[in-house]
Amino acid sequence: MTDAPRVAMVAGETSGDLLAGLLLDGLKARWPGLTSFGIGGARMAEQGFDAWWESERLAVHGYSAELLVRLAGIVRIRQQLRARLLRHRPDVFVGVDAPDFNLGLEAKLRATGIKTVHFVCPSIWAWRPERVEKIRAAADHVLCLFPFEPELLARHDIAATFVGHPLASVIPLAPDRDGARARLGLAPDDQVLAVLPGSRRAEVAYLASVFFQAVALVQKARRAIKILVPAVPALRERIEAAARDAGVSGRVHIVTGRSHEVLAACDVTLIASGTATLEAALFKRPMVIAYRMHPWSWRLMRRKRLQPWVGLPNVLSRDFIVPELLQDAATPRALADAVLTWFDAPEAVQQVQRRFTVLHESLRRDTSTLAADAVAQLLA
Numbered sequence: 001m002t003d004a005p006r007v008a009m010v011a012g013e014t015s016g017d018l019l020a021g022l023l024l025d026g027l028k029a030r031w032p033g034l035t036s037f038g039i040g041g042a043r044m045a046e047q048g049f050d051a052w053w054e055s056e057r058l059a060v061h062g063y064s065a066e067l068l069v070r071l072a073g074i075v076r077i078r079q080q081l082r083a084r085l086l087r088h089r090p091d092v093f094v095g096v097d098a099p100d101f102n103l104g105l106e107a108k109l110r111a112t113g114i115k116t117v118h119f120v121c122p123s124i125w126a127w128r129p130e131r132v133e134k135i136r137a138a139a140d141h142v143l144c145l146f147p148f149e150p151e152l153l154a155r156h157d158i159a160a161t162f163v164g165h166p167l168a169s170v171i172p173l174a175p176d177r178d179g180a181r182a183r184l185g186l187a188p189d190d191q192v193l194a195v196l197p198g199s200r201r202a203e204v205a206y207l208a209s210v211f212f213q214a215v216a217l218v219q220k221a222r223r224a225i226k227i228l229v230p231a232v233p234a235l236r237e238r239i240e241a242a243a244r245d246a247g248v249s250g251r252v253h254i255v256t257g258r259s260h261e262v263l264a265a266c267d268v269t270l271i272a273s274g275t276a277t278l279e280a281a282l283f284k285r286p287m288v289i290a291y292r293m294h295p296w297s298w299r300l301m302r303r304k305r306l307q308p309w310v311g312l313p314n315v316l317s318r319d320f321i322v323p324e325l326l327q328d329a330a331t332p333r334a335l336a337d338a339v340l341t342w343f344d345a346p347e348a349v350q351q352v353q354r355r356f357t358v359l360h361e362s363l364r365r366d367t368s369t370l371a372a373d374a375v376a377q378l379l380a
Helices: 014-030 064-088 099-111 131-138 149-154 166-170 177-183 201-221 233-245 259-265 275-282 295-304 312-317 332-343 346-363 367-379
Strands: 006-011 035-040 050-054 092-096 115-119 141-144 160-162 192-196 226-231 253-256 268-272 287-291 324-326
Touching (some): 006 014, 006 099, 014 035, 014 115, 014 367, 050 064, 115 131, 115 367, 141 149, 141 367, 149 160, 166 275, 177 259, 192 259, 201 233, 201 332, 226 233, 226 259, 259 275, 268 275, 268 332, 275 287, 275 312, 287 312, 324 332
Parallel strands (some): 006 035, 006 092, 035 050, 115 141, 192 226, 192 268, 268 287, 287 324
């Protein structure tokens, strides 16, 4: 395509806005006159994106009646968006993550002849393998963050490109631990544990209490260990309450945001399973991964699980290089013991840091250019 394309996009969360912004940057380098529109956030707006709805409209917060009202609003937005896109008929539609919202929309647009791209492969390699059929129906091409995903999708006749993970370019290969410590008021020789109980309300509800009970046991064994807790602003009060209930509120330093600084500063992290574990690995920090959820959700996940690992560092390394303690196994004593083991094993720490450096290098790519190239080939 020689003329600048018209690109429709949907990005429903902050992480999606970041990825979409990178893609738009690459596309505008190729086509300065490109127009883009749909649902997006601040990073996309910086690239001239016309947001018909803000990304925040797709976020789901709270429970019960509030949740139902919110979901009803999201369904209406999707219906209105689909109708509007069918009238405007963009050259390509890019759904950025948010598979529950985007895959169905992509399939309907693709059925009318609009080219479709899905950015971020749904984790069919972890669970819900049946979703691969939805991906095949929805996307002409998938942009993947992890190197093993294109081969997996190819087995199901789905075209895909590995474009690297943007976090691997944002986080330096050699993090500045001393600088991060100075900014957080810590000494270079302090022993520091970072505690990250999650960024979602449900994660904090299930993990914060047990994490802080583990912290109490860690500090009982090693009073000198400093505790840092980066808190999502909306969840800070809940995290502070959990620390008080565990009797450690006066012995932990809770900061709003600043998770990257905290991970750069720490020696070890006790962390909820999720993207934050990948961030910790890119900062080369040994960790103890934990997760708890509603018992029904746990039973469902266990039935649909496809591999022995849950934490991203272990999934990507295809090995249990850091401990995972899930559901009933995530007791305060077990978590504390696993954390203390890292403080007592400098050789093991060095070994895992070497593994994480290899992982970091494997994920570091020019995401903006590679993603734009894949879209351009689809439009050719």
